[in-house]
Amino acid sequence: MDLSEDAAKLGRQIYKKSDVLSGRTLINLFFEASTRTQSSFELAGKRLGADVMNMSIPTSSIQKGETLIDTAVTLNAMRPDLLVVRHHSAGAVELLSQKVDCSVVNAGDGSHEHPTQALLDALTIRRHKDRIQGLTIAICGDILHSRVARSNIFLLNTLGARVRVIAPSTLLGEGIDRLGVEVYTSMRDGLADADIVMMLRLQRERMVSSLIPSQREYFHFFGLDYDKLSHAKPDALIMHPGPMNRGVEIDSNVADDPRSVIREQVEMGVAVRMAVLQALARHLPTE
Amino acid sequence: MLPQDDNQHRHTKRPLALVNARLIDPATGLDAFGGLLIANSVIADLGMHITEGSIEEAETLDCGGRTIAPGLVDMMVFAGEPGHEHRETLATASRAAAAGGVTTILCTPDTDPVIDDVALVDFILRRARDTALVHVHPMAALTKDLLGEDMAEIGLLHDAGAIAFTNGKTSIANARVMRNVLTYAKDFGALVVHHLEDAALTEGGVMNEGEVATRLGLRGVPATAETIMLERDIRLVELTGGRYHAGQISCRASLEVISAAKARGLPVTCGVSINHLTLNENDIGPYRTFFKMKPPLRVEDDRRAMVEGVASGDIDVIVSAHDPCGAGGKRRPFAEAADGAVGLETLLGAALRLYHNGEVTLHRLLEALSANPARLLGLHSGRLAKGAPADLVLIDLEMPWTVEPDQLCSKSKNTPFDGARLEGRPLVTFVAGRPVYHYAA
Numbered sequence: 001m002d003l004s005e006d007a008a009k010l011g012r013q014i015y016k017k018s019d020v021l022s023g024r025t026l027i028n029l030f031f032e033a034s035t036r037t038q039s040s041f042e043l044a045g046k047r048l049g050a051d052v053m054n055m056s057i058p059t060s061s062i063q064k065g066e067t068l069i070d071t072a073v074t075l076n077a078m079r080p081d082l083l084v085v086r087h088h089s090a091g092a093v094e095l096l097s098q099k100v101d102c103s104v105v106n107a108g109d110g111s112h113e114h115p116t117q118a119l120l121d122a123l124t125i126r127r128h129k130d131r132i133q134g135l136t137i138a139i140c141g142d143i144l145h146s147r148v149a150r151s152n153i154f155l156l157n158t159l160g161a162r163v164r165v166i167a168p169s170t171l172l173g174e175g176i177d178r179l180g181v182e183v184y185t186s187m188r189d190g191l192a193d194a195d196i197v198m199m200l201r202l203q204r205e206r207m208v209s210s211l212i213p214s215q216r217e218y219f220h221f222f223g224l225d226y227d228k229l230s231h232a233k234p235d236a237l238i239m240h241p242g243p244m245n246r247g248v249e250i251d252s253n254v255a256d257d258p259r260s261v262i263r264e265q266v267e268m269g270v271a272v273r274m275a276v277l278q279a280l281a282r283h284l285p286t287e
Numbered sequence: 288m289l290p291q292d293d294n295q296h297r298h299t300k301r302p303l304a305l306v307n308a309r310l311i312d313p314a315t316g317l318d319a320f321g322g323l324l325i326a327n328s329v330i331a332d333l334g335m336h337i338t339e340g341s342i343e344e345a346e347t348l349d350c351g352g353r354t355i356a357p358g359l360v361d362m363m364v365f366a367g368e369p370g371h372e373h374r375e376t377l378a379t380a381s382r383a384a385a386a387g388g389v390t391t392i393l394c395t396p397d398t399d400p401v402i403d404d405v406a407l408v409d410f411i412l413r414r415a416r417d418t419a420l421v422h423v424h425p426m427a428a429l430t431k432d433l434l435g436e437d438m439a440e441i442g443l444l445h446d447a448g449a450i451a452f453t454n455g456k457t458s459i460a461n462a463r464v465m466r467n468v469l470t471y472a473k474d475f476g477a478l479v480v481h482h483l484e485d486a487a488l489t490e491g492g493v494m495n496e497g498e499v500a501t502r503l504g505l506r507g508v509p510a511t512a513e514t515i516m517l518e519r520d521i522r523l524v525e526l527t528g529g530r531y532h533a534g535q536i537s538c539r540a541s542l543e544v545i546s547a548a549k550a551r552g553l554p555v556t557c558g559v560s561i562n563h564l565t566l567n568e569n570d571i572g573p574y575r576t577f578f579k580m581k582p583p584l585r586v587e588d589d590r591r592a593m594v595e596g597v598a599s600g601d602i603d604v605i606v607s608a609h610d611p612c613g614a615g616g617k618r619r620p621f622a623e624a625a626d627g628a629v630g631l632e633t634l635l636g637a638a639l640r641l642y643h644n645g646e647v648t649l650h651r652l653l654e655a656l657s658a659n660p661a662r663l664l665g666l667h668s669g670r671l672a673k674g675a676p677a678d679l680v681l682i683d684l685e686m687p688w689t690v691e692p693d694q695l696c697s698k699s700k701n702t703p704f705d706g707a708r709l710e711g712r713p714l715v716t717f718v719a720g721r722p723v724y725h726y727a728a
Binding site for chain 2: 214
């Protein structure tokens with residue numbers, strides 16, 4: 001995280017380049033659409049001096065029926081140093097990493113994990129609160145489908161925060177209580193005295209059946225508006241990993257409130273990804 | 288004596304003392320002679336000390352030793368509105384309820400349009416406020432348009448005043464949908480009331496499967512169609528922890544499933560209709576369509592099981608399953624006729640049959656008709672207690688009477704008790720302290 005702070009400083013300079021990854025090849029392999037993650041990895045790689053290639057799935061061989069493993073073997077033959085992968089299936093990145101020789105960064109796999117998002121969230125929190133230890137952090141919304149929620153639960157717990165999840169029972173996931181979180185089904189109760197309010201996007205595209213009745217009902221009970229926010233601490237930070245659905249999980253005015261750090265999260269996204277690439281580069285073979 | 292002008296009574300707000308009565312409160316087991324004082328629409332006091340003239344400013348009604356019990360709470364009434372006003376309206380259903388000693392009715396959402404939207408809950412509550420004599424609570428649909436596919440807005444409907452949720456006279460066939468609604472409803476503490484009939488096993492059937500159906504040449508519905516659905520639901524209750532009420536059971540096998548689920552401590556309750564407690568498939572006789580209902584009347588052993596269930600307490604609630612149908616629906620060949628029977632006005636009299644023939648105690652019977660449903664629904668009524676709403680019925684337990692369809696207040700006259708001689712009936716019904724029915728012999 002300290003490495004990220006340095007990267008964040010670099011990102012605010014006019015000259016943003018470093019040569020840590022000079023001569024290295026970074027491949028962005030995104031099987032699922034992404035705006036901020038893909039572009040921030042691309043920027044991170046370029047700022048560190050790497051050659052960055054973006055593989056866009058609609059024009060690749062995947063569309064011609066190639067399996068994930070064959071794609072991995074093919075890419076491996078091009079000898080990249082770093083591979084950043086997003087895939088719609090949980091565990092796909094892990095599978096791919098077994099078949100290539102380079103470093104692989106998980107940029108989100110299905111509903112499993114999104115580790116760099118959790119790191120950038122932690123960094124953003126630390127910059128505002130100077131600590132993570134002892135903070136009450138409420139993660140609200142579609143926990144069931146959220147890889148962001150899982151990564152944050154693991155990371156923030158490890159860093160000593162008190163993590164809560166708030167969602168209708170249909171969006172919590174069985175056994176969530178055994179992941180080291182306090183479980184709430186009411187925003188009022190779950191947000192009480194929270195230091196951080198982390199909203200999640202409602203992932204309708206991942207829902208296989210009617211888990212909530214309607215967007216209007218969801219917003220009424222779980223959308224973050226000023227009334228619900230009033231139960232959190234007055235200086236609570238408002239976070240969202242994006243992309244936001246205004247009026248579904250978050251009130252538009254709340255999203256733009258001074259306490260909202262949603263835009264800063266994006267900025268820290270580049271910094272954290274630079275730090276991650278830099279940390280991996282230390283272990284890359286130099287011969 | 289009883290004030291004749293209701294409005295005047297309401298305006299003057301003079302307390303009313305019901306004296307010389309047998310007070311039965313199924314919620315506490317109270318069964319004692321005494322009196323009961325109604326003031327400001329609640330039970331202000333009750334006990335031995337309330338006698339003729341003991342409360343100076345009060346009007347007095349001498350009950351002549353007859354029984355005062357909490358007004359009945361009927362969890363299953365089809366009230367016609369909106370869309371079926373030719374069969375029943377909230378006004379006529381509530382008059383029928385009052386005449387039956389029923390002070391609270393839950394109306395079912397299988398209307399046209401279906402009560403699956405906040406605006407319709409609001410409509411029912413407003414119509415009831417303006418036209419109904421008794422308390423009316425709408426049940427809302429569990430799934431949109433009762434199709435069993437997409438969950439209705441359970442949270443918003445609950446907040447708007449829907450007291451429970453049901454899929455009407457159809458079961459949710461898709462187990463995943465049922466699981467989701469049970470899980471979701473639990474967050475709001477909402478009660479799920481489910482109809483039990485496996486659609487595939489029921490398809491085309493018009494009466495209970497067995498010897499009688501075979502003799503009559505009618506296609507049968509096996510009792511198993513009900514029990515299979517109930518067993519599945521119990522598993523889903525175990526998985527989700529949602530509050531579940533089987534709207535009506537009708538056979539011994541289902542009772543056994545309920546008893547076992549209760550023994551395991553699951554949040555499961557069930558109801559039975561007055562028809563399945565007092566009638567069986569033989570009553571259909573020569574294709575009498577007034578005995579066609581859903582679930583169908585079963586064999587005598589199943590009826591006996593239902594009575595045993597009420598007596599043991601494993602069956603929590605007795606409902607009228609009031610379902611008015613006009614001649615257009617009923618005057619047809621049996622297989623083509625509509626299902627259902629009116630029941631509000633005969634509910635108490637028919638139920639008292641079980642008391643008079645010694646099968647069920649009066650206390651158990653009244654508990655299943657008032658205290659239990661009130662408790663399940665979180666209502667303050669259904670008991671005789673200081674501060675409880677003065678929703679009461681004065682009952683003559685012995686009075687013999689004959690059911691005459693022409694005398695029924697319901698808009699539809701499809702009663703299976705046509706011409707039946709019953710023993711015991713409501714004499715006066717009070718809703719929030721106001722007399723809404725007075726039997727004129």
